[in-house]
Amino acid sequence: MWSKIVTRRVFFKVRFCSSLVPDEPEGPCVLTDVPGPCSRKLKKDLGKDQYAGEVTLFGNYQKSIGNYLVDADDNVLLDMFSQIATLPLGYNHPELLKLFQDDKKLKTMINRPALGVFPGEDQPKRIHSLVSQIAPCLPKINLMMCGACANEQVFKNVFIAYQRKKRGQEGFTDEEKTTAVINQPPGAPNLCILSFCGGLHGRALGALASTHTKYIYKIDYPSLDWPIAYFPRYRYPLDENERENIEEDKKSLAHVEELFATYKKKETPVAGVIVEPIQGEGGNNEASALYFQELQKIIKRNNAYLVFNEIQTGGGSTGKFWCHEYFDLPVPPDAVTFSKKFAVAGYFHSDELTPDKPFRVFNTWMGDPGKVIILEAIIKVMREQDLLDNVLKVGARLKCGLVELEEEFCEIMDSVRGVGTFLAFNIANEELRDTVLHKLLRKGVVLGRCGESGLRLRPALIFQEHHADIFLDILRQVLKQCK
Amino acid sequence: MWSKIVTRRVFFKVRFCSSLVPDEPEGPCVLTDVPGPCSRKLKKDLGKDQYAGEVTLFGNYQKSIGNYLVDADDNVLLDMFSQIATLPLGYNHPELLKLFQDDKKLKTMINRPALGVFPGEDQPKRIHSLVSQIAPCLPKINLMMCGACANEQVFKNVFIAYQRKKRGQEGFTDEEKTTAVINQPPGAPNLCILSFCGGLHGRALGALASTHTKYIYKIDYPSLDWPIAYFPRYRYPLDENERENIEEDKKSLAHVEELFATYKKKETPVAGVIVEPIQGEGGNNEASALYFQELQKIIKRNNAYLVFNEIQTGGGSTGKFWCHEYFDLPVPPDAVTFSKKFAVAGYFHSDELTPDKPFRVFNTWMGDPGKVIILEAIIKVMREQDLLDNVLKVGARLKCGLVELEEEFCEIMDSVRGVGTFLAFNIANEELRDTVLHKLLRKGVVLGRCGESGLRLRPALIFQEHHADIFLDILRQVLKQCK
Numbered sequence: 001m002w003s004k005i006v007t008r009r010v011f012f013k014v015r016f017c018s019s020l021v022p023d024e025p026e027g028p029c030v031l032t033d034v035p036g037p038c039s040r041k042l043k044k045d046l047g048k049d050q051y052a053g054e055v056t057l058f059g060n061y062q063k064s065i066g067n068y069l070v071d072a073d074d075n076v077l078l079d080m081f082s083q084i085a086t087l088p089l090g091y092n093h094p095e096l097l098k099l100f101q102d103d104k105k106l107k108t109m110i111n112r113p114a115l116g117v118f119p120g121e122d123q124p125k126r127i128h129s130l131v132s133q134i135a136p137c138l139p140k141i142n143l144m145m146c147g148a149c150a151n152e153q154v155f156k157n158v159f160i161a162y163q164r165k166k167r168g169q170e171g172f173t174d175e176e177k178t179t180a181v182i183n184q185p186p187g188a189p190n191l192c193i194l195s196f197c198g199g200l201h202g203r204a205l206g207a208l209a210s211t212h213t214k215y216i217y218k219i220d221y222p223s224l225d226w227p228i229a230y231f232p233r234y235r236y237p238l239d240e241n242e243r244e245n246i247e248e249d250k251k252s253l254a255h256v257e258e259l260f261a262t263y264k265k266k267e268t269p270v271a272g273v274i275v276e277p278i279q280g281e282g283g284n285n286e287a288s289a290l291y292f293q294e295l296q297k298i299i300k301r302n303n304a305y306l307v308f309n310e311i312q313t314g315g316g317s318t319g320k321f322w323c324h325e326y327f328d329l330p331v332p333p334d335a336v337t338f339s340k341k342f343a344v345a346g347y348f349h350s351d352e353l354t355p356d357k358p359f360r361v362f363n364t365w366m367g368d369p370g371k372v373i374i375l376e377a378i379i380k381v382m383r384e385q386d387l388l389d390n391v392l393k394v395g396a397r398l399k400c401g402l403v404e405l406e407e408e409f410c411e412i413m414d415s416v417r418g419v420g421t422f423l424a425f426n427i428a429n430e431e432l433r434d435t436v437l438h439k440l441l442r443k444g445v446v447l448g449r450c451g452e453s454g455l456r457l458r459p460a461l462i463f464q465e466h467h468a469d470i471f472l473d474i475l476r477q478v479l480k481q482c483k
Numbered sequence: 484m485w486s487k488i489v490t491r492r493v494f495f496k497v498r499f500c501s502s503l504v505p506d507e508p509e510g511p512c513v514l515t516d517v518p519g520p521c522s523r524k525l526k527k528d529l530g531k532d533q534y535a536g537e538v539t540l541f542g543n544y545q546k547s548i549g550n551y552l553v554d555a556d557d558n559v560l561l562d563m564f565s566q567i568a569t570l571p572l573g574y575n576h577p578e579l580l581k582l583f584q585d586d587k588k589l590k591t592m593i594n595r596p597a598l599g600v601f602p603g604e605d606q607p608k609r610i611h612s613l614v615s616q617i618a619p620c621l622p623k624i625n626l627m628m629c630g631a632c633a634n635e636q637v638f639k640n641v642f643i644a645y646q647r648k649k650r651g652q653e654g655f656t657d658e659e660k661t662t663a664v665i666n667q668p669p670g671a672p673n674l675c676i677l678s679f680c681g682g683l684h685g686r687a688l689g690a691l692a693s694t695h696t697k698y699i700y701k702i703d704y705p706s707l708d709w710p711i712a713y714f715p716r717y718r719y720p721l722d723e724n725e726r727e728n729i730e731e732d733k734k735s736l737a738h739v740e741e742l743f744a745t746y747k748k749k750e751t752p753v754a755g756v757i758v759e760p761i762q763g764e765g766g767n768n769e770a771s772a773l774y775f776q777e778l779q780k781i782i783k784r785n786n787a788y789l790v791f792n793e794i795q796t797g798g799g800s801t802g803k804f805w806c807h808e809y810f811d812l813p814v815p816p817d818a819v820t821f822s823k824k825f826a827v828a829g830y831f832h833s834d835e836l837t838p839d840k841p842f843r844v845f846n847t848w849m850g851d852p853g854k855v856i857i858l859e860a861i862i863k864v865m866r867e868q869d870l871l872d873n874v875l876k877v878g879a880r881l882k883c884g885l886v887e888l889e890e891e892f893c894e895i896m897d898s899v900r901g902v903g904t905f906l907a908f909n910i911a912n913e914e915l916r917d918t919v920l921h922k923l924l925r926k927g928v929v930l931g932r933c934g935e936s937g938l939r940l941r942p943a944l945i946f947q948e949h950h951a952d953i954f955l956d957i958l959r960q961v962l963k964q965c966k
Contacts, residue, residue: 056601058603092594099593119542146628146847181695183706188704203635206687209666214842221674222674358699360699362537362700
């Protein structure tokens, strides 16, 4: 089980690393309450023109640098949530700032074409370079604008492939053509995507039908009767709970099998399964490599397709470029979706999932060449600065530190989990978790919530050991106050 | 009926206008077949890494300028489709090229935050400026990344408001909370959105459930049993078919009424109606101002909400900033969605459609501040160069020219329709339409298909009278060949 590898207690020599991003401050510096008076005023202003109920604080993105988010009140915050896990290189990275000084890149960004029909002449080279550098053993890519769209569109590739297999060589019948346009079977067949409790795949209606975290994301919207399987809920530490956790795997897999059968009987067969390699917002919930190997077998036995949603796990924060690489699957998954740290969204997929006709999986923009240029630069910096290695080193240090803290504060903190810097832990209850989160913010550290009472770490890939030490020290102070 | 205004035969003095974008070529120049050998080779290359079946040709976006798309084979094409109606200022507009020379704007673009939770301190001012300049009598804005997401998310605002009205002051029940997470009523209630035959609202599954143009967009995907109303199909010229067209309005409105009743009986009430002020890809199909006034009355009587999808019609190409301004509605619609020419997507909505709690209509990025900067520049140029006025003038000239051509070539061309430069006409049949489209391309003019046998004009807002003359001349040559 890969999770074991990183739970080893490895103590590194304390050494001061110079920052990977020049001109970073030495640590957080909080001058006001957070959010401070400027942020509170700006929230009121913004609220006049758009709903602003979710705003935590306003950033000063002119001043923010590296791992440090400077807010509108000039508070300097160590950002370990990095804009909901989206900023691989932190703020104002010099390599990104200089990108569009290149006239050619600037023109590519400004002249955003409808990439599906009139791509730029540099697009094939650009796309080939992307695929050859980052594709997870899958030959084809399809670009989108956001994660929800990536997931929804890949569902369509799955449905196409599933029906093609069923239909064989025959074309569409007239009845299928006519009924498709009016949302009725057989043209709009009864098919479904299986998803998991605690999974989050986006907020468009199809993606939302496979999302099962908080009710507030879903209540009052009509949905689809799609199957929802139990996902393993591990106990920690893993090495003390091996037997129980294997039972969790079995329980989940049995439920998946059962749902395949139930929905087949309902004549709404499962065409695909979407799953996060580690559930993100749902609670940083992990399952073992063996679990995913077995899951893939079940899916294959049922002639369905496996889609990994790597929107949050992909791009390096687990210490591998794709988290599912940890699972040693005998064959690749059928598709892998991405967004967030990739600047642009989309998915890699197998040849089998390639559409057979034009305009079946299509939209006006089909991605954004300007964002692809940013992604290229991110990959270049990741390689040049060996950021995956950095993540593994820093992640191990962070995890060790967290494990020590959960021992010291065992009555209020537990279940340290995750891999690389993709880590989380639980606080005794939701209310106390929110207190800890707020106190951390007041001391200059930004984390994110996950699950019922969890806090998740989502630092940038340029988060280093000295940042980890600052964080662990502040967390210790806060836990002491909350004890 | 506004359509009448622009069918008047107004002949303008022929005058040479200098181009609104400097350095435009004098006209199209085609050196090879279109697509030429370079485009064909590039398509083969791209096809190795992504499905490329939709690619028409590859653009050289370094060389393209103003209304002229230069392709990979150095063909210079008068682009009247402007990347599926997305480019308000054409290619390489100097005002857009210089935008990110401003260090502050560059940083705003590069440091893309999660706008919902950590917006930049300049965001409230930016948003307020947008709303005060372009809002269609609606107080609130919500940004998204693409048109499909804008439509899907506004459905959620509609469902929230509809259920809130029904629920009154009471909060959610425990049963609603529990069932919402597992996609079941009452938490995921049986509600629907009414849409129209020939409407296109996007490719995500919810938007697609309200899309009814070509079967190929929908076949093989499960959908929702949502009501689909007949949309008027006018005969042209309008002034010779007034009685028949009034009957079309009535037929459609009666169907809408009937569907409201049917779906109420089915216990899946219609919460909202989404409609394009002029159907775009579905055929440039218009309906009268009176039609939309009556439609709004029906919707209000049924306690539902009216959403105009102005993704294609919005942003100036009809000669007004919003096409629905032509309808003289007694009160504003409940929401108006936008994308394409706006660089970013989203919607304006009423206070009633504002969510009551955080995270109900939310995603990671919630738009893109870099695109908002581009939109600001577009609006500035539109105002400074009075581009709405330009569209009206050029549109009238184009329409006159097209009406003359449909008289000259009445056996193969008919039904000239639309407003501003948002125009279309029909060719006798689908095959001949495709021939005309290809011949135009070979002579250096890019148009788009719409409906069964239509061709649509979607030039940029900087398309001028001398461009119109070039187009009309080439179209005449092509029609002559096809006669």
